[in-house]
Amino acid sequence: MTNHHRCGLAALLALLTLPSSAATPAASTAPVAAVASALPATPALPGPVAARQFILVDQATGQTLAAQGEDQRAEPASITKLMTAYVVFKALGEKRLRLDEPVTISERAWRAEGSRTFVEVGKQIPVEVLIKGMIVQSGNDAAIALAERVGGSEQAFAELMNAEAQRLGMRGTRFANATGLPDPQLYSTARDIATLSRAIIRDYPQFYSWYSLREYEFGGIRQPNRNGLLARDAGVDGLKTGHTASAGYCLASSAMRAGTRFVSVVLGSESPRKREEASMLLLEHGFRNFETVRLRKAGDTVLRPRVFKGGVEQIEIVPATDVATTVQRGRAAALRTATTVDGPLVAPLKAGQRVGEIRVLDGDRIVQRVPLVAKTAVPEGGLWARLRDTILLWFQ
Numbered sequence: 001m002t003n004h005h006r007c008g009l010a011a012l013l014a015l016l017t018l019p020s021s022a023a024t025p026a027a028s029t030a031p032v033a034a035v036a037s038a039l040p041a042t043p044a045l046p047g048p049v050a051a052r053q054f055i056l057v058d059q060a061t062g063q064t065l066a067a068q069g070e071d072q073r074a075e076p077a078s079i080t081k082l083m084t085a086y087v088v089f090k091a092l093g094e095k096r097l098r099l100d101e102p103v104t105i106s107e108r109a110w111r112a113e114g115s116r117t118f119v120e121v122g123k124q125i126p127v128e129v130l131i132k133g134m135i136v137q138s139g140n141d142a143a144i145a146l147a148e149r150v151g152g153s154e155q156a157f158a159e160l161m162n163a164e165a166q167r168l169g170m171r172g173t174r175f176a177n178a179t180g181l182p183d184p185q186l187y188s189t190a191r192d193i194a195t196l197s198r199a200i201i202r203d204y205p206q207f208y209s210w211y212s213l214r215e216y217e218f219g220g221i222r223q224p225n226r227n228g229l230l231a232r233d234a235g236v237d238g239l240k241t242g243h244t245a246s247a248g249y250c251l252a253s254s255a256m257r258a259g260t261r262f263v264s265v266v267l268g269s270e271s272p273r274k275r276e277e278a279s280m281l282l283l284e285h286g287f288r289n290f291e292t293v294r295l296r297k298a299g300d301t302v303l304r305p306r307v308f309k310g311g312v313e314q315i316e317i318v319p320a321t322d323v324a325t326t327v328q329r330g331r332a333a334a335l336r337t338a339t340t341v342d343g344p345l346v347a348p349l350k351a352g353q354r355v356g357e358i359r360v361l362d363g364d365r366i367v368q369r370v371p372l373v374a375k376t377a378v379p380e381g382g383l384w385a386r387l388r389d390t391i392l393l394w395f396q
Contacts (some may be wrong), residue, residue, distance in 0.1 A: 042066065043289045043328070049278045052248065052268030055190040056282040058326040059198055059254065059261035060292045061368060065326065066282060069190065071172055074267045076188040077242030078115070078138045079252050080180030082196050083161045084147060088131060089204040090164070091150050099128040103149045105141070112140035114181060118219050119145065129218060131207075136216035137223040138241065140179040147178035154178050165192070168199050182244055190265040197239050197252050197263045211238030228276045229253050236283070239263075241275075249275040255283050262286040293332045295360060296323035299375070302339055302358060307378050309386045310347030316375040317341070317355050325360045325368040336361050339372065344396045349378040 045066055053069035064070070091097040102124035110121035117139030119125050125145065133142035144154055151157025154177055161175040170192035176183040201208055214231065215224045226241040235255040242250040248268035255262060264282040269275035296302065301316045323337065341356040349355070356372035380386065 043285075045281065045285055047281060049266065049281060050269050050274040051266035051278045053190040054264070054266045054278060054282060055194050056262060056264045056286055057194045057198070058286070058290070058292055059201060059256075059263055060294070060322065060324045061326050062195075062198060063326045063368075064191075065262070065286055065290055067190070070194075071189050071191055073172060073187045073189060074250075075182065075186065075244060075247035076180055076193060076267070077244045077247040077250055078180040079188075079193055079240050079242040079250055079265075080175065080178070080186065081134055081138065081143055082193070082200060082240050082252065083164065083175060084143050084157075084178040085131065085135060085207075086196065086200055086204070087157065087160050087164055088127075088146050088150055089200070089207050092127075092207075093204070097127060097150060099126065099131075101127050101149075103127060103130060103145050105145050106148055108154075109141045109144040109148065112144050112179065114140045114179070116140060117142040117223075118221050120219075132210055132213065132216050133218055135210050135240070136213045136225045137218075138226060140181065143178045165196075168195055170195055180242055180244075182246060190267055193252050193265045193267075194263050197254060197265070200239070201254060201261070201263075208238065211240070212236075226272070227251065227253065228272060229255075229279060232276065233280065233283075241272075243272075251275040251279050253279045253283065255287075257287050260287070260290075260292040262290075289328060290326050291329050291332065292324055292326050293335060294322055294324040295335065295337055296358070298322050301375065302372060303341065303356075305341050305345055305355075307345045307347055307349065308392065309381055309390070310349070310378040311381045311385075312378060315345065315349065315355075315378050317372045318375045319358055320352075320354070320371040320373045323358055323360060323368070323370050325362075327362060327367070331362060334362055335367075341372070347378045348380045349374045351375065351377045 053072055053074055055070040056066040057064050105119045105121050105123050107121050115138040117133030117137050119141050130142040130146050133139040147154045147157035151160050157178055158175050165173045172189040173192040174187055176185040229236040235257045238254045239252045249272055250267045252265045262283055264279050266275050266278040296319050298321050299318050303317050304314045307315045339358045353374045354371045355374055358370050358372055359366050360368035
């Protein structure tokens, strides 16, 4: 073999040892989600919304349909208990807690101010009872008892709440307790509360039905759900009220009709009636003017592109989430999709690794972007497959 041939073979073998990123851009394996945005032009609200801050979003896409002061800091009051519940639901999902597990009520929980489930100090109450008492009766005592069981103390539990808020992208939120009682270090925004509401509905549907309970009885005391929308509209099935003198009357609500779900948040209303009227105005505005269109389901194969240097030559790539968007009624027929792959795909690839993007277009305007990910893992191929594909990649 001549020196020229030896050098050429050595160069090819050297290329085989290069990391895949040398041939294709690095792909993220971090959690992915649809990229949502506000619609550029939406029908005007039919009247004023009686709240200091408010927002209306589509559950499936997160698109904002109406808003005012949605990123301004505000006191969430007992809407805080949505995050308390979210952290408890996570503990249940991870088998760190059981619904039938008895929780001993501490004196601190028993002495909780404000709304109560009326649990007694020293008694052992099942987790499910405490959750329902917190959701329906807005029991501060139940919330503290759950926080102490999951976090060890309410203060430690608040840090778990903040960690989840950060993970969900609630950038304008800080939690200081599990109840929502006033604290200088407790604040949120209408947008963040909508984000949290969507997360509860999306991540824990097995528990969401508890938010539609009209009343709950414990210890012979029957208390109604403070969310009056549950009695006003059959489509409303959640979520949570809140009130303090400084926060005003607040309500995070959700409703579904004909497969479309909207979430509304109103903060700082002057009365329970006005927070309900403001919420219904927003929800009706959504159902009257918009619809959610689902074009692809998460996990549906979109493309089968070539994979270089792999044990297989093709891979199925799928949307990371449902490909859906919110459009004004009558615009669904104008929607189309376009897909791109992030350069030549080079093994190894991990299942769930981002490899491209699918875009939803309304005419020439992009209205939604959803990551495309590898449906299965692709290991690195053998020596000759890698050698062959190294040469092929020179011509890509």
